[in-house]
Amino acid sequence: MKLYDLYINEKKPSIGLYVAKDGKLPDLADKDDWVFSGTAAQDLLPPDVIRGVDVNGHAFRNMD
Template sequence: MSAGTSGIFDHADETEEVTMAPECFDLYTNPARPTLALYVRKGAGLPDFADPSSWSIEGEIWSNEIPPDVLKTLETNGHVFQELGV
C-alpha cells in the first residue's frame, strides 16, 4: 500500500478473482452401453483397464461442461466414468 491511501487497493487487478481457461478432455462411449461415458485427459488414450475395442472416441468435452464433482474425480484420477442422462 502506498503512503497516503486509506487501505483500499489502488489496482483493480489485486482484488479480481483469477479464472482458469477451460481444459479439454477426450470423450469415449461404449456402443454396448451408450449411456456410459469415459472422460480422459486430452491425448492420453484409454486407461490400461479399458478394452480399446469396447470404446469409441466421440469427441472432446470442456471442463466447464462437466459437473464439478465429476471434474474433480477426473482431475484426480486422470479418467472418470459418467452415466449420461442421470
Template sequence: MLEIECFINPKKPGLLLYIRYGTGLSAIPDAADWVFSSTVADTEVPQALQDEISRTGHAYQQLPPPE
C-alpha cells in the same frame, strides 16, 4: 481451461468415459470397446467428474435413460 475427450461404448449404452485430452486409453481395461465421441471443455463436465479426472485421469458418467 482443460480439454477433455469423451468416449462412448456401444456395449454399454448410456455410459460416457471422460479422459484428459491426449492421455489415451491405455489405462482403461476395456480400451478397445470405447469409441471417440468428442472433445469438450472442462466447463461442460460436472465438477465432481472434473475432480475425478484430476485425481485418476479419467471418469465415467452414467446418463439417465431417455424418456
C-alpha cells in the same frame, strides 16, 4: 481452459468415459468397446467428472 476427451462404450452407450485431452484410455479389459465421441471444455462438465480425471486420470459418467 482444460479440455477433456469423451469415449462412449459401444455395448453400453449410457456410459461415458472422460480423460484429459489427448490422454490415454486407462488399462481397460474391454478397451476396444470405447469409441471417441468428441471433446468438451471444462466448463461444460460436472465438477465430479473434473475431479475424477484430476485424481484418477479418468472419470466415468452416466450419459442418460
